[in-house]
Amino acid sequence: MATPWLNADEEQTWRAFRRLLVTLPARLDRDLVRDSGLSPADYEVLSTLSEKPDRRWALKDLAAKMEWSRSRLSHHTTRMQARGLVAREPDPQDARGCLLRLTDDGFGVLERAAPHHVVSVRARFLDHLDADELALLRALSARIADLPD
Amino acid sequence: MATPWLNADEEQTWRAFRRLLVTLPARLDRDLVRDSGLSPADYEVLSTLSEKPDRRWALKDLAAKMEWSRSRLSHHTTRMQARGLVAREPDPQDARGCLLRLTDDGFGVLERAAPHHVVSVRARFLDHLDADELALLRALSARIADLPD
DNA sequence: GGATTTTCGATGACATGTCAACGACAGGTA
DNA sequence: TACCTGTCGTTGACATGTCATCGAAAATCC
Numbered sequence: 084m085a086t087p088w089l090n091a092d093e094e095q096t097w098r099a100f101r102r103l104l105v106t107l108p109a110r111l112d113r114d115l116v117r118d119s120g121l122s123p124a125d126y127e128v129l130s131t132l133s134e135k136p137d138r139r140w141a142l143k144d145l146a147a148k149m150e151w152s153r154s155r156l157s158h159h160t161t162r163m164q165a166r167g168l169v170a171r172e173p174d175p176q177d178a179r180g181c182l183l184r185l186t187d188d189g190f191g192v193l194e195r196a197a198p199h200h201v202v203s204v205r206a207r208f209l210d211h212l213d214a215d216e217l218a219l220l221r222a223l224s225a226r227i228a229d230l231p232d
Numbered sequence: 233m234a235t236p237w238l239n240a241d242e243e244q245t246w247r248a249f250r251r252l253l254v255t256l257p258a259r260l261d262r263d264l265v266r267d268s269g270l271s272p273a274d275y276e277v278l279s280t281l282s283e284k285p286d287r288r289w290a291l292k293d294l295a296a297k298m299e300w301s302r303s304r305l306s307h308h309t310t311r312m313q314a315r316g317l318v319a320r321e322p323d324p325q326d327a328r329g330c331l332l333r334l335t336d337d338g339f340g341v342l343e344r345a346a347p348h349h350v351v352s353v354r355a356r357f358l359d360h361l362d363a364d365e366l367a368l369l370r371a372l373s374a375r376i377a378d379l380p381d
Numbered sequence: 382g383g384a385t386t387t388t389c390g391a392t393g394a395c396a397t398g399t400c401a402a403c404g405a406c407a408g409g410t411a
Numbered sequence: 412t413a414c415c416t417g418t419c420g421t422t423g424a425c426a427t428g429t430c431a432t433c434g435a436a437a438a439t440c441c
Contacts, residue, residue, distance in 0.1 A: 087346075087347035087348075087350045087351050088347075088350055089350060089353075089354075089358070092363075092366060092367075092370075093358050093366065095370055096358075096361075096366050096367075096369055096370040096373075097353060097357075097358065099369075099370045099373040099374045099377065100369060100370070100373045102373065102374075102377045103373040103376055103377045104253060104256070104257060105299070106299075106377045107253070107376060107377070108253060110381065122426090122427085124427080124428095141389090142389080142390065143388085143389065143390080150254070150255075152428090152429075152430090153389070153390060153391090154390085154391080154392085154428085154429075154430080154431095155427085155428060155429080156390095157390055157391060157392085158391090158392090158427075158428080159427080159428090161391085162426085162427085174389095177388095177389075177436080177437075178389095178435080178436060178437085179388070179389040179390070179435060179436045179437070180388090180389055180390070180436095181389090181390070197236075198236035198237075199236075201235075201236045201237055201238060202236050204238075204246060205235075205238075207376070207379065208246075208376060209238070209242050209245070209246065211375055211376055211379070212245075212372065214241075216368065216372055217241060217242065217245050218241075218245075219365065219368060220245055220248075220249060220369075220372070221241075221244055221245040221248045221249070223360075223361065223365055223369070224245075224248040224249045224251065224252040225248045225251075226360055227252055227256060227356070227357060227360055228248065228251045228252045228255045228256070230356065230360070232259065271396090271397085273397080273398095290419090291419080291420065292418085292419060292420080301398090301399075301400090302419070302420060302421090303398090303399075303400075303401095303420085303421080303422085304397090304398065304399080305420095306420055306421060306422085307397075307398080307421090307422090308397080308398090310421090311396085311397085323419095326406080326407075326418095326419075327405080327406060327407085327419095328405060328406045328407070328418070328419040328420070329406095329418090329419055329420070330419085330420070382441105383440100383441090384439100384440085384441085385438100385439080385440075385441095386437100386438080386439070386440090387436100387437080387438070387439085388435105388436085388437070388438085389434105389435085389436080389437090390433100390434100390435095391432100391433085391434095392431105392432085392433080393430105393431095393432090393433105394429105394430090394431090394432105395428100395429080395430085395431105396427100396428080396429075396430100397426105397427085397428080397429100398425100398426080398427080398428095399424100399425080399426075399427100400423105400424090400425085400426100401422105401423095401424090402421100402422085402423090402424105403420105403421080403422080403423105404419105404420100404421090404422105405418105405419085405420095405421105406417105406418085406419080407416100407417085407418075407419095408415100408416085408417085408418095409414100409415085409416080409417100410413100410414085410415080410416100411412100411413090411414080411415100
């Protein structure tokens with residue numbers, strides 16, 4: 084079993100990485116709100132909704148795809164609905180469920196937000212990695228995120 | 233200036249890394265609550281407080297060290313105070329301020345929590361990196377976190 | 382078919398974070 | 412000394428997430 088302490092190398096790596104875990108999302112989120120008036124949650128909902136050709140998802144499927152609880156997605160889309168970004172429709176396949184639809188307004192907001200967001204991800208992250216680092220980080224991220232829960 | 237789109241490599245790296253940004257903290261936080269009954273915020277407050285020999289910090293200094301707003305720290309320590317983990321004392325240097333003190337109870341909770349937490353960080357993260365990856369990740373994290381805000 | 386169990390989305394209570402405002406005090410300056 | 416001006420911690424309003432629970436509808440079982 085793992086020992087309950089860290090050596091100096093591990094300690095410093097963990098500290099540095101933990102700082103990255105906090106600062107990078109904070110900066111990207113700040114940029115997003117400033118540039119587009121969207122919270123990171125808003126952006127994720129809009130962009131995931133836009134992945135389907137008809138821009139419609141059953142709430143439960145969208146929640147599963149995003150790894151959100153249905154409760155969270157229900158609350159959040161209620162607020163987004165009030166802003167006209169998404170709409171609810173009855174699900175013809177399942178009378179318990181509902182379909183979330185990306186409205187034209189929501190799609191427009193997303194289309195204007197995306198380029199700014201990409202620039203932000205570059206400026207704050209991608210542009211500071213070389214090709215080797217990019218490849219290693221990708222492999223490492225997938226490996227760790229794919230560990231059993 | 234950066235282009236407003238990503239190539240396939242960048243896109244996949246960013247997706248994988250973003251997934252890591254969400255899943256890793258979620259798992260560590262879940263372990264922490266299960267093992268010790270502490271939220272990640274609790275743990276950070278306790279461990280930072282314990283860094284000073286007398287276990288006392290002025291609220292403003294602790295907030296700066298942790299990169300939290302004073303408001304957030306004030307709210308949070310009010311709740312922790314009700315649980316007996318920390319205490320407030322007048323600051324002899326500055327009558328506006330207050331000193332936050334780690335109580336004996338709080339220190340005990342931290343001491344019992346720390347080994348579990350380290351095991352969790354190992355099992356979910358460190359143990360899956362080799363020495364090269366560790367070094368690269370540390371350099372890369374510091375580089376990006378140290379970018380101007 | 383009819384009864385039981387499960388799933389779906391909504392909801393309310395609660396925990397936790399942000400932001401703007403505030404009173405109290407410190408520190409500089411005339 | 413008597414002002415400004417800024418800082419310190421608190422507070423209240425609000426946004427957002429979790430959790431337990433609910434009614435309705437589907438799925439399963441006999």
